[in-house]
Amino acid sequence: MKDDVRKYIYGAITVFIVGVLAWVSIVYISSCGVTLTCQRAVAKVDRTPIPTLFPATMPAAERFIPTPIAPPTLTVAEAEAESSSIPRPSNPGGPGEAVNLTGDAATGADLYAVNCVPCHGVEGVGGIANFGSTAGTVPALNPVDPRLKDPDYKTFATNLDLFLEHGSVPAGTNPIFQMPPWGSSGTFSQQQIADVIAYIISLNP
Ligand code: HEC
The missing domain is CATH 1.10.760.10 (Cytochrome c-like domain)
Incomplete structure (x- = not known):
């Protein structure tokens, strides 16, 4: 009687452990395959058709480009007057x-x-x-x-x-x-x- 109870308890523990191991292995194999290095977990590299192409950037929006301040320019007549005065x-x-x-x-x-x-x-x-x-x-x-x-x-x-x-x-x-x-x-x-x-x-x- 005492042995039977012990058998059931050990049996339950064994089933539980085996179940956990089986579940972990299923998860591992389904995501990594049958391998120890789990290469499948490494992110796949997406090769572009032109490998040397730099990532393109959009030209800056108009409102971010400061308007250049034009230097005051002398008219031709003013410049002549200045140099000849x-x-x-x-x-x-x-x-x-x-x-x-x-x-x-x-x-x-x-x-x-x-x-x-x-x-x-x-x-x-x-x-x-x-x-x-x-x-x-x-x-x-x-x-x-x-x-x-x-x-x-x-x-x-x-x-x-x-x-x-x-x-x-x-x-x-x-x-x-x-x-x-x-x-x-x-x-x-x-x-x-x-x-x-x-x-x-x-x-x-
Ligand atoms: C302490 C220094 C000094 C002495 C001494 C001096 N000058 Fe001058 N001179 C100047 C300076 C500086 C100017 C420039 C003034 C300016 O740009 O407004 C000048 C300007 C002139 C100018 C105008 C030239 C130009 O291109 O604008 C004449 C002409 C002149 N000097 C003649 C003389 C004569 C002649 C003497 C002697 C009697 C004399 N200076 C003594 C410093 C001197």
């Missing part, structure tokens, strides 16, 4: 009496050598650095800016005289050199200004 000193004022006097280029050369060479170079060839100015150098006077030149002597002299009379601060953040006012400060007499103008004009025939 005669340079004027930053300091205001009209021409001095010097433009009506006859200058002596030789005296002007002496005045130039003493007063102007440190900034404008020997004989006005320029090349002197002017840190902090937009131009980067003190302008040369030989050759002088062609826009200052004029076939009419008095017009040419007036263009130079405005700088000599009133001086000028060149464009830039903090230029170390600026053109001193030789006339309005009284450093030069009007005759001396006329002389130095005659000298510069003689350098720019």
Whole structure:
């Protein structure tokens, strides 16, 4: 009697274990096949007809493309006016009496050598650095800016005289050199200004 009960219990346990094993094997074999490595479980590689093709992307939608900001463009007339406008000193004022006097280029050369060479170079060839100015150098006077030149002597002299009379601060953040006012400060007499103008004009025939 006692043995029979034991037999039933062991029998039930055995049936249960065998059942579980059978169920696990059915699941395994149905998904992996009769193999120990279960290769079938590895995801299948889908080969594309053209293996080197990059995945295509759609072009970005219009609203994601920023509209380029067009730089302000000068009209042809404006650009011409800008390049042909005669340079004027930053300091205001009209021409001095010097433009009506006859200058002596030789005296002007002496005045130039003493007063102007440190900034404008020997004989006005320029090349002197002017840190902090937009131009980067003190302008040369030989050759002088062609826009200052004029076939009419008095017009040419007036263009130079405005700088000599009133001086000028060149464009830039903090230029170390600026053109001193030789006339309005009284450093030069009007005759001396006329002389130095005659000298510069003689350098720019
Ligand atoms: C301390 C330096 C300095 C001295 C000295 C000096 N200049 Fe200048 N000069 C300048 C600078 C800087 C400018 C540029 C001004 C500007 O761009 O507005 C200039 C501009 C000029 C210009 C206008 C040229 C141009 O292309 O715009 C003339 C002409 C001139 N100088 C003549 C003279 C003469 C002549 C002397 C001597 C009597 C003299 N300068 C002495 C610094 C100097």
